[in-house]
Structure formats: structure tokens, C-alpha cells
Amino acid sequence: MRTVGLIVEYNPLHNGHLYHFQQSRQAADAQAVVCVMSGHFLQRGEPALADKWARAEMALAMGADLILELPVAYSSQPAEWFAYGAVATLEATGIVDSLCFGSESGDLGELDAAAALLQEEPPAFREALAEELAGGAPYPAAYSAAVARLLPGTDKAELAKPNNTLGLHYLIALRRLGSAIQPLTIRRTKAEYSQAEVTDARIASATALRKLLLEKGTLDEIRPYVPEATARILEREWHAGRAPVHWELFAKPLLQRLLTQTPEQLASIAEVTEGLEHRIRAALGSCVPPHTPVVDTLLGQLKTRRYTRTKLQRMLLRILLGHTKEELSADKLARGISYIRVLGFSERGRGLLKQMKSKAKVPVVTKVTTSPSPFLEMDIRATSVYSLAFPESSARDWLRDYYEPPVRTEEAPASATDDQEALGASSAK
Structure with a gap:
């Protein structure tokens, strides 16, 4: 059974993600989909709108088969370490054949040429990067400019776009890990990664949807842009006081840290x-x-x-x-992951987990009883901190990792072909 891996945040899962999911499965000719998903805190240093179990449920409702947690040690890192942790997780499963990511370029060849150069980060690149940083450029711009200096013809502005940057680092990670996972990419269209405004009738970036949700204070505005299951799960979490979560809800604990350190x-x-x-x-x-x-x-x-x-x-x-x-x-980050945490699985995913018993390169965690790994301990603490955003949190919320089993679906959801044909655009992470 061919299995494609996706690296996701689903914050929240929207129609662009659905299209990317369908196109990835088709491009990989895959019968199963494994998602590595960030937990409560995300790559841009933000809290997730809804917790990791709710977003795993959204992914399963879309048709994903196995949802694995990207530890917070990696999930809130710059592109290099975010990508390394996510790809290392897919590699450690022992069952993933391909990785399909969205990119603004849609061109695997250009990104792979840069990855081949940067696998070992030659001295000339490090010198160029240091010079760009010394000139006051922020790191992402400095990085792409340094690559362009070593690879004539590279469009540094294009390379610096968020999904191209992540795609480049996925490819670098595959090389550094010596992985046999085949990379694939799909062009992102209609909504840019950080585009804050809605410009299409069915496709909007997660950034724009979060903005709408927080400004309007209602789910009605985002319903045209998300699958029905996403809206239903968000509504449930909203009524339970667990969503929407945003940075200002952590102001007091953050100030406590800042004022006492x-x-x-x-x-x-x-x-x-x-x-x-x-x-x-x-x-x-x-x-x-x-x-x-x-x-x-x-x-x-x-x-x-x-x-x-x-x-x-x-x-x-x-x-x-x-x-x-x-x-x-x-x-410590370069050592990679020492466990695989399962957040959810479908009936087909149950079969994948059985395969992983003999093929996975690290222990597979479906129930947290102890926390032998420092990175798993960080995830448990992150759950406790995340629960401080709830208007009423309990000891169960603080220690939910110990209580909450993986989300399960008994059978695959109905075909999303009609949705796929109606959307006609791709999105990424």
C-alpha cells in the first residue's frame, strides 16, 4: 500500500488544504495518507486556534489515515529545524513512500538544486549568509540572498516565499537523513500563505480565516471556506470554551515570566x-x-x-x-526524534500502526503513561500552558496528554471528489 506523507498545521483546516490533500494523494498514487501535524504551538510562534486533538479530528474527517504530532521542540522553529523534525518523523515511521508539499514555485527541480548545494552548507554559503545578516537583513531574506549568490539565476525573492523556503528545507532534510522518501510538490494558487484578505469565493488562507474569525466573533464568515467538518468541530470547541485561542489570552502568564526573570x-x-x-x-x-x-x-x-x-x-x-x-x-535537535506520538487514526490507519510495530525506527506512543523523552515532556508542559487560555480549565485540561486517547474514525469518510472539482486551487502547510 503506497503511503504519502504531509506536513501540516491545519489552523484551521480549510478548502485549500482539502484540495492539496486530494492532489497529493493523486500525485503520489497513494492509498493512505500520514500527516505530521504541529501540536498546540505553531511554526510562526503562534498558538493554534484549536487544540491538537480537534485539528487531528478535522484531518481524519477529510480522509487522512494517521495523524502524528510534531513535537513542540520542532514545531515552533525556523524552517530548517521545523522541516528536519517533520521529515525525521515521517522517515521514522518506516511506512511512508513519498512526501508532497505545497510551494509557490511548483518546481521541484530548482528547489532540489539548492538543496544539493546546502546539504552540507559549504563555507562559501556561510560566509555569504554572515555578510547578508551583517547588512541588517532578517534571516529568511539573508538566507535566500546567500543562496542566490552561490546559484546564479536563482530568484531570491521567489525562494524567500514561505512555502518555497519550507520546501527547500524539506528537501535538505531528506538528503541529510539519507531518506528514500520521494519528494513531490504542488503549486499553491489563489491564496498566498500569509495573505490576510479574502479574494476568492471558496479559497482563503488560514491567516485570513483566523483574522475573520477573531474580528467577527462568529463562524458564519468562514463557513464558505472550510469543509463542513471543520466548521462543526470548531463550533463544538467554541461552545466548550476551548477555541478560538490566540496570543492575547496568554498575556498574564507571559508577563509573569517576563517580570520575574x-x-x-x-x-x-x-x-x-x-x-x-x-x-x-x-x-x-x-x-x-x-x-x-x-x-x-x-x-x-x-x-x-x-x-x-x-x-x-x-x-x-x-x-x-x-x-x-x-x-x-x-x-539535540540534530539527533532527531526518539518517539512517534499518535494523535489520531482511521481504520486504514490502524493497519498502518500494525505495520509500524515492525518497521518504525523509534517507539510509537499511543498512550502517555510516562515521559521518558525530554521532547515529550515539553509537549506535556505545552498542553498545560495551552489550557491557560481557556476561561475555565481543570486539572484534566492541564494534564490532558495523560487522559486523551488518539482520535479514531471507524471508517473512511465519503469521497470528496465533488469538493475537489469545485475548489480548483491548492494550498500548503
Whole structure:
């Protein structure tokens, strides 16, 4: 049985994701789909709109067969480590034949040429990157500019687009892991990754949908852009007080961390670099709760040409979660994953799990009884912190990883062919 892997966030799962799912399965000629999905906190340093179990349920309702959690150690990282952790998870299953990702270019050849160059990061590239960073460019722009200097003809602006950047790092990760997984890509159209406005009748970016949901305070505005199951699950989570989750709901615990940590303690936290601990303390005077949007104001005070909002969100998230540089050192991240956490599975996925008993390269966790892995312990703590956003949280919410079994579906959902034909556009991560 051919199996394709997808790397996703589904924040929330929308019609573009549905199209990408269908096209990926077709391009890979796959009978089963495995999704590696970020948990409660995402690649841009943001909390997920709904928790990881709700989003796993959305994916299963769409037709996915097995949902695996990308540990928070990797899920809120820059592209290099996010991609490495996700690809390492797919590789460790022992059952995935291909990886299909969305990209703005839709051209695997150009991205793979760059990946071949960057697999070992030659000294000339590191020198070019250092020069670009010294000129004040933010890291993503500096990285693409350095690649363009070594590969004449490369469009650095095109390479710097979010899904192209992620796609490049997926390919680099496949090479570094020596993986036999076949890469495939599908062009993203109609809605850009971070496009905040809706410009199509059926397709909108997750960014635009979150904006609509938070501004309008109702699900009605986003219903045309998401599968029915997504709307139903979000409505349930909303009524239960578990959604929508956003950064401002963490203002008080974040301030508690910022106000009780010394500059030296802040400097030990992952993503706190180049003296940012001092900028943070200076910026706190502008944050006056409860009338000020605390996190947004703080980000505005910290943002510079060098430090993007995404970089700063990741930094604040690591402070909120207490993740140190030592815990997330390059050496520890490079070791890859030491377990596979299952968030959900279909009946076909149950068969995949049986195959993984003999083929997986690391233990498969379906029930958390202990936390022998430091990265799994981080995920358990992340769940506890995430629950602080709920208006009423309980001990069960704080320790939900110990109580919540994987989400299950007994049979595959009905065919989504009609939806696929109606959408006619692709989306990525």
C-alpha cells in the first residue's frame, strides 16, 4: 500500500488544504495518507486556534489515515529545524513512500538544486549568509540572498516565499537523513500563505480565516471556506470554551515570566539572541493591561528591520514555555526524534500502526503513561500552558496528554471528489 506523507498545521483546516490533500494523494498514487501535524504551538510562534486533538479530528474527517504530532521542540522553529523534525518523523515511521508539499514555485527541480548545494552548507554559503545578516537583513531574506549568490539565476525573492523556503528545507532534510522518501510538490494558487484578505469565493488562507474569525466573533464568515467538518468541530470547541485561542489570552502568564526573570535568565531562553533580553525589559513599560493588547504591543515595540514579527513571536513563545538554549541546542535537535506520538487514526490507519510495530525506527506512543523523552515532556508542559487560555480549565485540561486517547474514525469518510472539482486551487502547510 503506497503511503504519502504531509506536513501540516491545519489552523484551521480549510478548502485549500482539502484540495492539496486530494492532489497529493493523486500525485503520489497513494492509498493512505500520514500527516505530521504541529501540536498546540505553531511554526510562526503562534498558538493554534484549536487544540491538537480537534485539528487531528478535522484531518481524519477529510480522509487522512494517521495523524502524528510534531513535537513542540520542532514545531515552533525556523524552517530548517521545523522541516528536519517533520521529515525525521515521517522517515521514522518506516511506512511512508513519498512526501508532497505545497510551494509557490511548483518546481521541484530548482528547489532540489539548492538543496544539493546546502546539504552540507559549504563555507562559501556561510560566509555569504554572515555578510547578508551583517547588512541588517532578517534571516529568511539573508538566507535566500546567500543562496542566490552561490546559484546564479536563482530568484531570491521567489525562494524567500514561505512555502518555497519550507520546501527547500524539506528537501535538505531528506538528503541529510539519507531518506528514500520521494519528494513531490504542488503549486499553491489563489491564496498566498500569509495573505490576510479574502479574494476568492471558496479559497482563503488560514491567516485570513483566523483574522475573520477573531474580528467577527462568529463562524458564519468562514463557513464558505472550510469543509463542513471543520466548521462543526470548531463550533463544538467554541461552545466548550476551548477555541478560538490566540496570543492575547496568554498575556498574564507571559508577563509573569517576563517580570520575574532576570536579564541573565531571559538570555538563557531559546531565541533570545543578540541582547534581546534588554530590549524586552525596556519595552515592558508600554504594556499596560488590561486595556492594551499586551502581546501585540510588546511585539510592536520589539520589531525592527532585523527582527521579524515571526522571530519575535517564537522568542516570546519559548519564554512562555520556559525552553532554554540548552534544551533546544543544535546537537539535540540534530539527533532527531526518539518517539512517534499518535494523535489520531482511521481504520486504514490502524493497519498502518500494525505495520509500524515492525518497521518504525523509534517507539510509537499511543498512550502517555510516562515521559521518558525530554521532547515529550515539553509537549506535556505545552498542553498545560495551552489550557491557560481557556476561561475555565481543570486539572484534566492541564494534564490532558495523560487522559486523551488518539482520535479514531471507524471508517473512511465519503469521497470528496465533488469538493475537489469545485475548489480548483491548492494550498500548503
